[in-house]
Amino acid sequence: MSYYRTLSLLLCLITTPLIAEELVILHTNDFHGHIKATQRYAGAAKISAYVDDLKARHPAVIFLDAGDAISGTPVSGMFKGDPIFEVMNLMGYDFGLIGNHEFDHGYRKIARFREIAAHPLLSANALGPDGRLLGDAPYALLEKDGIKIGIIGLLTETAPTLFTPIGNEGLTFLKPADLLRELIPELRPQVDVLILLSHIGHENELKLADEFPALDVIIGGHSHTLVEHPIRVGNTLVAQANHYGTHLGIIKLKLEGTPLSITETFGDLIAADELPEGKPEVENLVSLYESKVEALVDVTLTQVDYDSSADALQPLLENILATAAGTDLGYYNRTGIRDQLARGDVTARMVWNIEPFGNTLVKMTLSGADLLILLSQEPSLHHAASDIDPERQYSLATNSFIASHASLTFGEDITTLDTGLMIRDILIEHLRDQGLPPPRR
Ligand SMILES: [Zn+2]
Numbered sequence: 001m002s003y004y005r006t007l008s009l010l011l012c013l014i015t016t017p018l019i020a021e022e023l024v025i026l027h028t029n030d031f032h033g034h035i036k037a038t039q040r041y042a043g044a045a046k047i048s049a050y051v052d053d054l055k056a057r058h059p060a061v062i063f064l065d066a067g068d069a070i071s072g073t074p075v076s077g078m079f080k081g082d083p084i085f086e087v088m089n090l091m092g093y094d095f096g097l098i099g100n101h102e103f104d105h106g107y108r109k110i111a112r113f114r115e116i117a118a119h120p121l122l123s124a125n126a127l128g129p130d131g132r133l134l135g136d137a138p139y140a141l142l143e144k145d146g147i148k149i150g151i152i153g154l155l156t157e158t159a160p161t162l163f164t165p166i167g168n169e170g171l172t173f174l175k176p177a178d179l180l181r182e183l184i185p186e187l188r189p190q191v192d193v194l195i196l197l198s199h200i201g202h203e204n205e206l207k208l209a210d211e212f213p214a215l216d217v218i219i220g221g222h223s224h225t226l227v228e229h230p231i232r233v234g235n236t237l238v239a240q241a242n243h244y245g246t247h248l249g250i251i252k253l254k255l256e257g258t259p260l261s262i263t264e265t266f267g268d269l270i271a272a273d274e275l276p277e278g279k280p281e282v283e284n285l286v287s288l289y290e291s292k293v294e295a296l297v298d299v300t301l302t303q304v305d306y307d308s309s310a311d312a313l314q315p316l317l318e319n320i321l322a323t324a325a326g327t328d329l330g331y332y333n334r335t336g337i338r339d340q341l342a343r344g345d346v347t348a349r350m351v352w353n354i355e356p357f358g359n360t361l362v363k364m365t366l367s368g369a370d371l372l373i374l375l376s377q378e379p380s381l382h383h384a385a386s387d388i389d390p391e392r393q394y395s396l397a398t399n400s401f402i403a404s405h406a407s408l409t410f411g412e413d414i415t416t417l418d419t420g421l422m423i424r425d426i427l428i429e430h431l432r433d434q435g436l437p438p439p440r441r
Helices: 003-015 043-057 074-078 082-091 108-116 176-190 202-211 280-297 310-325 348-354 368-375 400-413 423-434
Strands: 020-028 061-065 139-144 147-155 193-199 217-219 231-233 236-239 247-256 261-271 300-304 329-331 344-347 360-367 393-399 415-422
Touching (some): 043 082, 074 348, 082 280, 147 176, 202 217, 202 231, 300 423, 310 348, 310 423, 344 348, 360 423, 368 400, 393 400
Parallel strands (some): 020 061
Antiparallel strands (some): 360 415
């Protein structure tokens, strides 16, 4: 705080009778099952130590998660997400959100997550085949130390393109802006602070802030964006805390007057190494689950003497799939590569982190023209795209996620054969037997 700001605050304290309140919002997003502490990730125990301590000392703290709590680690994959919500119960969350990855085991599993989680999972725009909301509630109204708070939960309407269609038939995702147009006039008059808990991605969240100035705060997710200090759009703060628990987000809102209105804001990210020692109770539960997977995944497969980003891994993984399936080409979607490799030992755990979804290997035949359409979904030009002849037929090895979406898009124009082999097992076997070639320059 600047000297001038401090001085003017002091003057303000002297001249006006002060009825000030403070609301603290702590937040995570895209935790993706990273309950265990590592060098990069705080883990559940350290985060909960900070949350517990602050809640004990401050009367108005809420702790929010902006979705995609599961899918990303062996412990999440092997137990289909359940342990993550069990651990989150010890972390003191007040509200969570349904993200697109909460659909990874089919939408029926969300009912189970809601059962396990002690905190409500919000979602105003995800509807089941019967037209009913899949979350606990579309929004929440609560009061903390006299501050009235509203929290609306929304997920990106593009969700069906992001999860497997199997087990997710007949779902509807309403447009977030339509819901906000409906809910804000209803909720705004009832609250002092209106929060959007959002799994829509940072760029779109900035747009929503612009379109809906009545929102005070957007706690974002989905794009895994490290927003060091919340971006201010008009009077709306747009925050996001990277991913995997590398950071805990914190926002402080100072409120004054009757009715209360926000007069000052502060926002920051607390990095993993700035958090206190982990709570033993949480560490114990994490260890209990981790010990069940350690023997299977903490085994060294090979060593590499270079760092590999997800971009660098893409052609390597595609080669491995094409070799395993005996096809012309391999295609592994870039966004499906969920972690990178650092130089040193490559363990099976790292392969699980790269491919947490349990996809299977699928052989596909399709025309070059359709293949080019498939590859055009990539965020940047696919390295093989320039060599593909639109007139030719290709055999392609890919994962079941891409194959099921391709079947929906191209119908009978393509053929698919699911080998039933887990991609993760193929990668583990390949790395163990043949290592990983250095990336192409
Ligand atoms: Zn997401």
